Amino acid sequence: MIDPIFASCTLIAVFVVLLAMGAPIGICIVIASFSTMMLVLPFDISMFATAQKMFSSLDSFALLAVPFFVLSGVIMNSGGIAARLVNFAKLFTGKLPGSLSYTNIVGNMMFGAISGSAIAASTSIGGVMVPMSAREGYDRGFAAAVNIASAPTGMLIPPTTAFILYALASGGTSIAALFAGGLVAGVLWGVGCMLVTLVVAKRRNYRVFFTVQKGMALKVAVEAIPSLLLIVIIVGGIVQGISPPLKPPRLPWCIRYC
Template sequence: MVLEASLTLILTFAVLLFLSIPIGICIAVASTATMLLMMPMDRALFITAQKMVSSLDTFALLAVPFFILSGEIMNNGGIATRLVNFAKLFSGKIPGSLTHTNIVGNMMFGAVSGSAIAASTSIGGVMVPMSEKEGYQRTFAAAANIASAPTGMLIPPTTAFIIYALVSGGTSIAALFMGGAVAGILWGLGCMVVAYIVAKRQNYAMAQPLSRQQAWQVCREALPSLLLIFIVVGGIVFGVFTAIEASAVAVLYTAFLSLVVYRSIRLIQLPAIMMSTVRMTGIIMFLLAASSAMSFAMAFSGLPGAISDIILGISDSQIMVLLIINIFLLIIGTFMDIGPAILIFTPILLPIATQLGVDPVHFGVVMIFNLSIGTITPPVGSGLFVGASVAQVRVESLIRPLLPFYLAIILVLLVVTYFPRLTLFLPQLFGV
């Protein structure tokens, strides 16, 4: 029965995905087909629907629409230029300074917006043309922008860790946020090392340093946006409020910032921002419901246990198993979005990792790191195609300049995977 159910689930899902049917529907239909194989139709349909509905009856899910709304407000709030100017303060005297500015800007904007696509579009839209004017190759500037955009999926606040926390059975969101921040910063630093080496070889110019008065003005304009990270993460870590309350605080703060401080959004724009938030929330919630049904179908058929036996049958070494999981997740990330991948594969892979003594927080960071790489890799990496579109270059022309960035990111992934103290140091320090 395990073999028949597994084949039904996998083949149904693969065929529907190949036919370009939305992934949420693929998951729901494949789950229902698998349940129909194992029990009568009335029970199968009832249990599938029950699992889909009950999975959304979770108070912690309130954080998702609030964080999405705060990100939408920030995306429309015109803060990209302010963060670019702020990033110049840290990279102005380094060879390839404009590229470093792009990378640091992506790290900051991705964190406050919670979106790699938003970072790539907003920061890259400013920095790529500017870099080309200063003599940088356009493809290199675009590659640096694309490679560093996913850092915002690791640096909090980010909904990916909230989803993982729910699916994993209550892993600390505060601990995931802090571990993810370390991994995201290491990712950005890895990209900066590549940018430095290329800039030295190509003799790219450095940006003109800002005067003290200009630097103060830049800090004054950018710091209110950056405070969002410290308010949200600091509030959760120090017990001022829960993750759900933090998401509501984030909405209030970003609304005040955009409407009153920067005056970059008008009240008339809020309905459109709300509608965009509703659409995105609806997609995520449906994916969560469908994935819960799939998780139950897999558990009922015994598929996770069979996969666990296969992996552990290859090796019971933590090093080898983590390597296998990394390779598997890197492949999954190349054709599946991060949300569905977290929902589907966490219930399968997390028990294997914990059985070998891997901390759930560390595994969550490693998992999301892997899947974030998939957003900038062919064949369906959304970040890759959006970044190429923003830079107005062909995707094929970006592969070669992206290769050293890919290598650096993979090396950082291995460091994060096999040195768990890096991601667990801050959570343990703050006792979360």
Template structure:
């Protein structure tokens, strides 16, 4: 048997076994990769190469953005920013059937784009909107389904930690281009959810009882301007060349901290707990990046992506079918694995295949993150699914059947992202971020 194939079998089989017995993902990746490396290198060589790959994998200035954006998101969760974005969302959503549910969707898109976390959006926005909707007679299962279906938009609309991780793993891919490429797909996801919500709400008779007056709309919008300005400062500064994405993450921390103090919603005594939560979450992500760097080396050395590409081409040489197969695989993976480790593992496998088919790495990055974001709202793992159900205090079984129409529409948007490059490439191309 070919040595490369033996190494591949050892790596995937041992990783699967370690995950099956409950070993943390980062440790599973590192140990499986090291065992595979032992099949192609002597022990000393495997030890030295593994250590080198860990340091190489973390030797990136762009990775500093991850803990800063996580910290900014945690500060915003406790800083009174969510309620102001919700009030602002009412201006946009107040004219649609099921206006409170629509407000939840728009708020998730806004808050998610600022915090960069779908789980944070589901918890923060859902925690505020669910009791309000229940008071107005909304079915809690319906409210939870809407909250869950719209929360992942924040993982695609920038800034997004998942896109930063992808840029690091993929190599020479511009974070700014990825950020700009995420806008239209993320907005289409949100609009699709709004459409289904409008149809379902109309059937259920959910209407807005009290419309906001023009004066109220103006006051609410003015009150939300400081919160909305955060995304303008961060993205505008990156595009204007004023600061890098990493520097922008630090600006986001300072801005959100000052704004939260101004709103008097954040107490200084809350900071140690926020810092600790940020350190724990950042450590998990960074350690996964370190261990996945060993796996990337093994894949490159053994040419595993080329073997997988050959197997796909043996099935069909039609690019449309190949991309469909890749989507199906990623959707299945997304139901079992969190987005971060999935990006680390499957970027080196599928990126070369898609590039050979003529797809730009930026478009593939959006396709990959879109697929894995959809996985966050599907069982059995589905962190956003579980968070949304916990916030609404209902069972997953009650929500799943209501989520099915949303899955259909989101999958339709995914097909557009896959087969229509303009969906993700238009904005970065117009801004000169892609040549």
């Protein structure tokens, strides 16, 4: 009988070594898990258990939500939803010093609440905001840092594919409960980024980007309504149990042409 502590150390050691060698994380997990099972169980049982676990883990209806969220992020980016959210965020941050940085943070928070992906949020919003910030005299490194630091809000603010995968891997954790907790954490993360940005903007004397005109504000708000409704429908539908995680990601396909 193999000591459980020795088996655990073997699992961690193999995983860390493979990770240090540059192997993909998925390959590291598979090899480390299989190596540990070979130490604990006979060879034939290890092979059978590994194959069974791989297929049973993928046999989940909720996993279909992951590619749908990824695809919805691509569709929203190509449909101009990111630009609409950026313009809407400017209505609230345009009068603050370093306003473009705040716009980047708020834009990441809102886009993450639709796409469920930090990468999609940082790519879409950052692709608009970082060049714009550089043109307005912001340090390009600072603009990129703001985008990178605020991108995790897209992973925390629901819906997020990471929480869906965790709920499936943990075996029974409520997705709605994870989303509720992630909402608070994501908002706090965004507020923290704004506080740091405020200090840096005052030290570097970053100017106010623009003043909002009433006519323009109304037009921007109306254009952002479909995107904002997506946030309410997707997050509210899942948290309130109205719809499973698989259905809301399909909505951006319809709103994309609004």
